[in-house]
Amino acid sequence: MLELVKKNIHMNRWKGYATSQITLDDDFIVPDSMDDVDQMILSSGEITIDSVKNQTERVVVRGKLDFMILYRGAEGGLQTLSGSINFEEPINVPGLEERDIVQLAWELEDLNAGIINSRKLSVKAIVTLTVKVETSCDVNAAVDVDTGSASSDVPMVETLRRNLDVVSVALRHKDTFRIKDTTTLSGNKPNIDHILWTEMKLRSVATRPMDGKMMLDGELLVFVIYQGEGEGAPIQWIEESIPFSGELDVPDMTEDMVPVVTVHLIHKDIEAKPDSDGEMREMDADAVLELDMKLYREENMELLNDLYSTNRELTLQTGEACFDKILTKNMSKCKIVEKISLDQADRILQICHSEGAVKIDDTEIKEDGLHVEGVIEVRILYMTSDDSQPIQSAVEDIPFHYLIEAPGINDKTICQLNPGLEQLSAVMMGGGTIEVKSTISLDLLALQPVCQQIITNASEAPMDLNSLQKLPGIVGYIVQPEDSLWKIAKKFHTTIDTIIATNGLTDKSVKPGDRLILVKELS
Structure with missing residues (x-):
């Protein structure tokens, strides 16, 4: 009895993507405790995604824009106004199913802060959301054939195999990495009265998979504008580069995986604090990075490409499988x-x-x-x-x-x-x-x-003896341009080994014009 040995192949396939561009627009009243606005100096914004819900044929994204505005007051001093604009955006994705895997990327395309009047500001932003969709499926493909124990009733099967290099998503994992550091002011800087503006940016971030862990390193750039202590003290700024490195435990990770990792700053905080002498000359920086990790594994698969029998009629069922x-x-x-x-x-x-x-x-x-x-x-x-x-x-x-x-x-x-x-x-x-x-x-x-x-x-079915008897027992053959030893052996009811032995060939390669003696197998 002939049985195929099958292997379950798990595949991840891209289904497509969809993009939505949304405009955020809101007005904000300057709190009574703050000065009138005279001039805008700086504005910055960060997008935070709260949830991504996969529904049939669409994805619903909820998030917010957190912004900061540094402005010059009517009395000449600098002040910072911050706020948030929430959003909820449904994105139509034709063909999306609830079991599909959705990845979301976002970008703050533009941020404009304007003065409506001295007590009212406008904030406008354009945000691009990109949804990428993958689906997973399993295919049972024949990798070998089992004919049982050797006997006259067992199919004598010849097999042709092929190697295929494929890659599939082996691991998806999200994790966070915390960075903490203390900066001390240089001697020529005055003490800190209060912080006006902070920025944190990532630079040169690199990740590397190892067995059981993900290695991470890079730099955190910190920029701070602060009001110096004392009457008439000038505005001050400091800029620091904080190198970081570390590792995250990921038990199923292996060194040979191919990573695609996105890193976002999801939390950042800078706080002034007194030094050992009680003077406000230190700042604590606290940052949290979120790593969205997708790791691929390459695999060489050997699949059955074709098979036939010299003593049975075989009927093959085939299908198509798509790999990456x-x-x-x-x-x-x-x-x-x-x-x-x-x-x-x-x-x-x-x-x-x-x-x-x-x-x-x-x-x-x-x-x-x-x-x-x-x-x-x-x-x-x-x-x-x-x-x-x-x-x-x-x-x-x-x-x-x-x-x-x-x-x-x-x-x-x-x-x-x-x-x-x-x-x-x-x-x-x-x-x-x-x-x-x-x-x-x-x-x-x-x-x-x-x-x-x-x-x-x-x-399998019994061999058609009438058709077999019509084939000549021995024949001379000239190799044609599209021929291979496999095609010739299958067509003339023989085997590659028999052709090689009969013709004294040294390997399995033939070229057009070669002359061969073909002997029919009578198994």
Whole structure:
């Protein structure tokens, strides 16, 4: 009795994606305890996603925009106003089922804070939400054949196998990593009266899977503006780079897995505190990173490609299974040097701080790889010679284009691109210009879908003796261009081993025009 030995193959398949762009718009009253607004200095925002609910044919995303605004009051001092705008957005995803796996990416495209009047501010933002959908399915594919014990009643089966390199999602895991650090003011800085503005940004974040754990390292950039202690004390700022490294326990992780990891700052807090002498000269930084980890495992599978019997009629049932294979895993570095001129460049005394964000505008697949276009949104904070407006800021978009080499890429390739900013600096040059230098990281995992015919079942029946007897017992044959030893052996009811032995071949390769003697098997 012939039985197929099958293997269950678990596959993750991309179903598609959907994008929604939402506009957030709200007005905020300045609290009575704060000064009238005279001039906007800085604004920043962060998107926090509270929930992603998968419903049939749509995804409902709930979240909020947390913003901060630094403004100059009517009396000349600086003050900070913060607030939130909640949102709920249904995103239609045709074909989405509740069992599908949904990934959400988001980007704050634009944030504008304006003055309606001295006691009322407007906040407008554009947020892009991108939903990517995967589905999982299982296929039973034949990997071998079991004919039982050898006897005259047992099918004499010849098998053709093929190797296939596939990749599947082996692990999904979310975890958090905490960073704590204390910064002490340098001797030339006055004590802290109160903190006006804080920023935390990640730089050069790298992850590496190990057996049972995920390694993590990078830098946390901290920028603080504070009011110095004492009457008439000037506004002060400090900038620190906090290196961090550590590991997260992930029991099922192995070193050979291929990671796709996104890292977000989900909590950040900076608090002034007294030093050992009781003076306000220290700041505690507390940050929590969330790591969304998806890890792939590559596997070489040997599947049954074809089979026939020399003493039975076999009927094969086939199906199609689609797998993914890794086309490329590429970490590219794009270096940018650009000179810009600001409206008040001639009055700039000193650049206090620069920070930026990478925004991808378009990706295009071409023969030589993935073409990426985008901008670095650079914000520069600087001191001016204007005593009435000593601190100013400017935002500039610096475009970039980069080619990520990916041999074999085509319009069916699934590209997972994770951009990051590794380095950014802004330096005053002569002639009122500022030179911006930056390094962008572009981490690409490209998966190539491969659809293969697989054997799902086989049935046997007695050999048709009349058809067998019509075949000549021995025949001379000239190899044709499309031939292989397997095709020849199957067609003439013999085996590859018999052909090799009869013709004195040294291997299984033949070429068009070769002459062979073929002897029919009589098993």
